[in-house]
Amino acid sequence: MGNILLKNILFSGKECDILIKGNRISRISEDMTDLPASTEVVDCTRKVALPGFVNMHTHAGMSMMRGVGEDIAFHEWLAKIWEIEKDIDGDYIYQATRMACLEMIRTGTTTFNDQYWFAPMAYKAASEMGVRSVLSYVVCDRNDPAQSEVQKEECRQMYELSKTWSDLATFVISIHAVYSVSEPMVLWAKDFARENGLKIHIHLSETEKEVKDCMEQHGGMSPVEYFDSLGLLGPDVIAAHTVWLSDNDIDILGKRGVTCVHNINSNLKLASGYRFRYNELRDAGANLCIGTDGCCSSNNLDMLEAMKTSAVVQKAWRSDPASMPLDELLAMSTVNAAKVLGLEIGEIREGALADIMIVDTDNYHFMSPAPFEANFIYSAHSDCISSVICNGKFLMRDRVVPGEREILDDARKYLNKIL
Numbered sequence: 001m002g003n004i005l006l007k008n009i010l011f012s013g014k015e016c017d018i019l020i021k022g023n024r025i026s027r028i029s030e031d032m033t034d035l036p037a038s039t040e041v042v043d044c045t046r047k048v049a050l051p052g053f054v055n056m057h058t059h060a061g062m063s064m065m066r067g068v069g070e071d072i073a074f075h076e077w078l079a080k081i082w083e084i085e086k087d088i089d090g091d092y093i094y095q096a097t098r099m100a101c102l103e104m105i106r107t108g109t110t111t112f113n114d115q116y117w118f119a120p121m122a123y124k125a126a127s128e129m130g131v132r133s134v135l136s137y138v139v140c141d142r143n144d145p146a147q148s149e150v151q152k153e154e155c156r157q158m159y160e161l162s163k164t165w166s167d168l169a170t171f172v173i174s175i176h177a178v179y180s181v182s183e184p185m186v187l188w189a190k191d192f193a194r195e196n197g198l199k200i201h202i203h204l205s206e207t208e209k210e211v212k213d214c215m216e217q218h219g220g221m222s223p224v225e226y227f228d229s230l231g232l233l234g235p236d237v238i239a240a241h242t243v244w245l246s247d248n249d250i251d252i253l254g255k256r257g258v259t260c261v262h263n264i265n266s267n268l269k270l271a272s273g274y275r276f277r278y279n280e281l282r283d284a285g286a287n288l289c290i291g292t293d294g295c296c297s298s299n300n301l302d303m304l305e306a307m308k309t310s311a312v313v314q315k316a317w318r319s320d321p322a323s324m325p326l327d328e329l330l331a332m333s334t335v336n337a338a339k340v341l342g343l344e345i346g347e348i349r350e351g352a353l354a355d356i357m358i359v360d361t362d363n364y365h366f367m368s369p370a371p372f373e374a375n376f377i378y379s380a381h382s383d384c385i386s387s388v389i390c391n392g393k394f395l396m397r398d399r400v401v402p403g404e405r406e407i408l409d410d411a412r413k414y415l416n417k418i419l
Contacts, residue, residue, distance in 0.1 A: 003036050004392070009044035009358070011348060013372070018049060020354040022299075024392050028350055046362045048372055050330075051346050052110025052355035052390060053303040054337035057201075057240040057261040057291030060100035061093040061116040064415050065296040073090035074207050074270045081296060085117070093118040095414045097125035098407050100301060101222075103163040104131060105401055107382040109304045110355040110390040111337070111345060113238065113261075113291070115174045115201050119158060123169050130395045132355065134341060136174035136201055137188045143182045152188060159196060167373055168391060172198075172342065175232075177203040178223040180215050185228070190232050199340065200237050202227075202262075205249065206241035207272045224249035240291060240341060244272035244283070250277060254284025262332070264310045265300075266293030274313055287339055290332045303333055304382045311377070326373040353391060360386040 006018040012331060017032040018025060019039070020413075035041075068075040068084065093116070104112060111132040114122060119135040126133035137155040141148040155173070160169035173193040175181050181189070185317040193200045205211055218226045224245065227233055235257035242253065262276050282288055290310055292301045307329050314324040338346035345355045363374070365380035367409070388396040395401065403413050 003039040005041045006044045010048040030117040048359040051334040055112040059116045059294030060097045062294035062296040063100040064096045090118040090121040094121040095411045097122045101131045103131035103301045105395045108357040108385040134170045136172045138174040140176035141185045148185045172199040174201040180268045201238045204239040205244045211244045253286045259287040261289045263293040343413040356389045358387040
C-alpha cells in the first residue's frame with residue numbers, strides 16, 4: 001500500500017495537505033514538502049476533505065429488491081419480504097451486496113453496519129469492493145424452539161469463521177426484533193455476544209403496533225422496558241429506529257448508553273412514524289447515528305439524502321429550526337458511529353484510519369457565501385462526491401469506480417435468472 005498526498009485540500013475551512021501513509025492519516029499541515037519516497041501527489045484544489053460516512057443500519061442484500069413492496073404498511077410489507085427471502089441464497093447476497101457497496105462508494109459511505117443473511121457472502125463482496133463492513137449473524141427464531149437450536153449452532157460456527165476475516169470487517173450479533181425472537185433466544189444471544197466481546201444490533205420500537213403488541217404480551221412493558229428487564233441494553237447495543245418511545249424509554253436508553261440509529265426515509269415511506277425524539281435522546285445520554293435501512297424500504301443507500309431528510313423533518317415536527325444542527329448532523333453520520341463500533345474512523349486527524357471522501361465544490365451548489373456544511377447537506381447531491389478513500393486506498397477516483405460495468409452486468413444477469 002503506497003503513500004498518498006492530498007495537496008491543497010480544504011479541511012476545517014483551511015487549505016492544507018493531508019498525507020496518507022499505508023492505511024492511516026500520517027500528517028496534516030500546510031505546504032508539505034518532505035514527503036516519503038513513492039508518494040502520489042493528488043491535486044485537490046477547490047475540493048474538501050470529510051470523513052467517510054458510516055451507514056449505521058442497513059440490509060445490503062436488499063439492494064436488488066427495490067420497489068417490491070410499495071404503498072403497503074410495515075407489517076404487511078415485512079410478511080411480503082419474508083416470503084421473498086425464502087428463495088434467496090448466498091450467490092444472491094454476494095451479487096446484491098456488491099451492488100450495495102458500489103452505491104455506497106458512489107455516495108460517500110466507507111463503512112456500513114449490516115443486518116442480513118449469509119454474512120460470509122456479504123463479507124466476500126464487501127472485501128472485494130474495499131468497503132469497511134460490520135456484519136452479523138441474525139438471530140430470528142420466530143418463537144420456534146427447534147429453530148433456536150439450529151441458529152445457536154450456526155451462530156457459533158459463523159463467529160469462528162469471522163476470526164479469519166480481514167481488519168476491514170467486524171462481526172456482531174443481531175437480535176432481529178421483539179416480535180421475531182423468543183425470550184430464551186434473546187437471553188442466549190445476549191450472553192453469547194458479551195462472552196465474546198461482540199456488539200449487539202437490534203430493531204427496536206420501529207412501529208406503534210410493535211410497542212402495543214409488546215405491552216400486551218409482557219405485562220405493560222414497552223420493547224425498551226422489556227429488553228432492559230432482560231439485561232440486554234447497554235453501550236454495546238445498536239438499536240435501529242427507536243421511533244415510538246416514552247419518556248421512560250428515553251431515560252433507559254440514555255442511562256444505558258445505547259446507540260439509537262435514525263432511519264428517516266424508511267420510517268416515512270412505510271408510515272412507521274417520524275417523531276424521532278432526537279433532542280430528548282441526546283440530552284438523556286444516548287449515542288445518536290443515522291442509517292438508510294435497506295433498499296426495499298428506503299430505496300437507496302444515500303446517506304446525504306438521509307441526513308437532509310432527518311434534519312428537515314425534525315425541524316418541522318418540532319417547530320424548531322435549531323433542532324439537529326449541522327455539526328451534530330455530521331457527527332451522527334461519522335464520529336458517533338466510531339464511538340460504538342470501536343473503530344478509529346469518523347474523523348480526519350493524524351493517526352486515524354484513512355477513510356476519506358473528497359467533495360468537489362466547483363459547481364453551482366457551492367456558489368454562495370454559506371458555510372460548506374450547509375451547502376453540502378441542504379443544497380448538493382451525492383454526485384458532488386468526486387473521490388472516496390477507504391483504508392488508504394482509492395475506491396472511487398474522479399467519479400470512476402473500477403469494475404462498475406462488470407458489477408452491474410453480473411447483477412443484471414443474476415436478477416434475470418432468479419426472476
